Amino acid sequence: MSIIEIENLVKRYGELVALDHLNLKVEEGEIFGLLGPNGSGKTTAINCMLALLKFDKGQIRLFGSEMAPDNYEVKKQIGIVFQDVAVFDELTVYENIDYFCGLYVKEKKKRRELVEEAIAFVDLEDYRKMRPKKLSGGLLRRLNIACGIAHKPRLIILDEPTVAVDPQSRNRILEGIQELNRQGSTIIYTSHYMEEVEQICTRIAIMDHGRSIAVGTKEELKGMIKTGETVTIEAIILTEKHLQDLLKMPHTFDLTYEEQVLTLRCTAASHNLVRILNYLMEQGITFGRVFSELPTLNDVFLEITGKQLRD
Numbered sequence: 001m002s003i004i005e006i007e008n009l010v011k012r013y014g015e016l017v018a019l020d021h022l023n024l025k026v027e028e029g030e031i032f033g034l035l036g037p038n039g040s041g042k043t044t045a046i047n048c049m050l051a052l053l054k055f056d057k058g059q060i061r062l063f064g065s066e067m068a069p070d071n072y073e074v075k076k077q078i079g080i081v082f083q084d085v086a087v088f089d090e091l092t093v094y095e096n097i098d099y100f101c102g103l104y105v106k107e108k109k110k111r112r113e114l115v116e117e118a119i120a121f122v123d124l125e126d127y128r129k130m131r132p133k134k135l136s137g138g139l140l141r142r143l144n145i146a147c148g149i150a151h152k153p154r155l156i157i158l159d160e161p162t163v164a165v166d167p168q169s170r171n172r173i174l175e176g177i178q179e180l181n182r183q184g185s186t187i188i189y190t191s192h193y194m195e196e197v198e199q200i201c202t203r204i205a206i207m208d209h210g211r212s213i214a215v216g217t218k219e220e221l222k223g224m225i226k227t228g229e230t231v232t233i234e235a236i237i238l239t240e241k242h243l244q245d246l247l248k249m250p251h252t253f254d255l256t257y258e259e260q261v262l263t264l265r266c267t268a269a270s271h272n273l274v275r276i277l278n279y280l281m282e283q284g285i286t287f288g289r290v291f292s293e294l295p296t297l298n299d300v301f302l303e304i305t306g307k308q309l310r311d
Contacts, residue, residue: 001028002064003155003186004049009058011044011210018044019055020210028154031177031187033201035194035297037307041210042190046157050080062155076104079153079185083160085144087132094119094128097146104151118150122176138169145173149180156180157188162196174200194297204297208305222295225303226253228268230295231276235288236262242283249275262287265299 011019122142254265
């Protein structure tokens with residue numbers, strides 16, 4: 001079943017087209033990654049999904065229903081964790097979670113159970129009486145997540161939930177997202193950290209200029225690009241002739257050489273690295289460390305959009 005269906009969505013700000021006939025479909029049970037450079041339309045698309053923004057054209061259906069500002073039956077099935085932490089400084093950890101859960105669950109006994117479950121889920125038992133200003137960045141992020149998921153929504157939207165947190169908290173958050181998914185929630189996940197998306201997302205959409213330009217599993221996306229292997233060689237001194245020879249080698253299609261570091265991008269083929277190293281040894285060229293990497297999501301993003309993710 002499709003949890004989200006977006007068809008030909010258009011959103012303009014005067015002359016600026018933020019969403020240009022966007023089409024997107026998210027199936028129930030997915031952890032769906034939404035990637036795109038700044039200004040690609042990700043946040044605008046999310047705000048339109050939540051009926052926080054009016055759009056000019058198109059259709060959005062959540063859980064099979066037309067999304068509208070007053071569709072409260074749909075809204076109460078959604079949990080939102082925005083990049084900017086949104087909690088009340090004058091309330092304790094427990095009181096914050098109770099407040100946000102209370103927006104959806106009025107019965108006090110049931111809400112108490114849900115709040116306790118959320119506190120345990122994000123591992124904040126020892127901090128329940130503390131106020132947000134006393135929490136570290138990682139703990140504050142966990143509180144933000146607990147406020148968004150305490151009412152056990154079917155759909156959870158997480159916008160950059162691990163920004164500026166320590167590695168331990170990041171791992172705890174990612175494990176928590178996967179556990180929420182196992183418990184039945186469908187997740188939409190945006191991040192600038194490609195390794196996170198590779199680790200947890202079952203399917204990924206790459207957005208640029210307000211459109212979805214590639215959608216698939218990470219394996220499917222990697223199969224869409226030319227890069228099959230990237231070879232990096234450090235501490236190597238090369239002449240222009242060496243660079244031209246390397247670029248003319250079979251299956252090599254791109255080369256960069258900066259500060260005595262050589263990077264070669266090759267199509268998928270056997271023995272790319274062996275051919276390169278054989279050439280260097282024949283030329284009597286010495287070098288330092290050598291890396292050979294299969295394509296990553298970063299390679300996919302760069303090749304498809306022509307941009308680094310943080311552009």
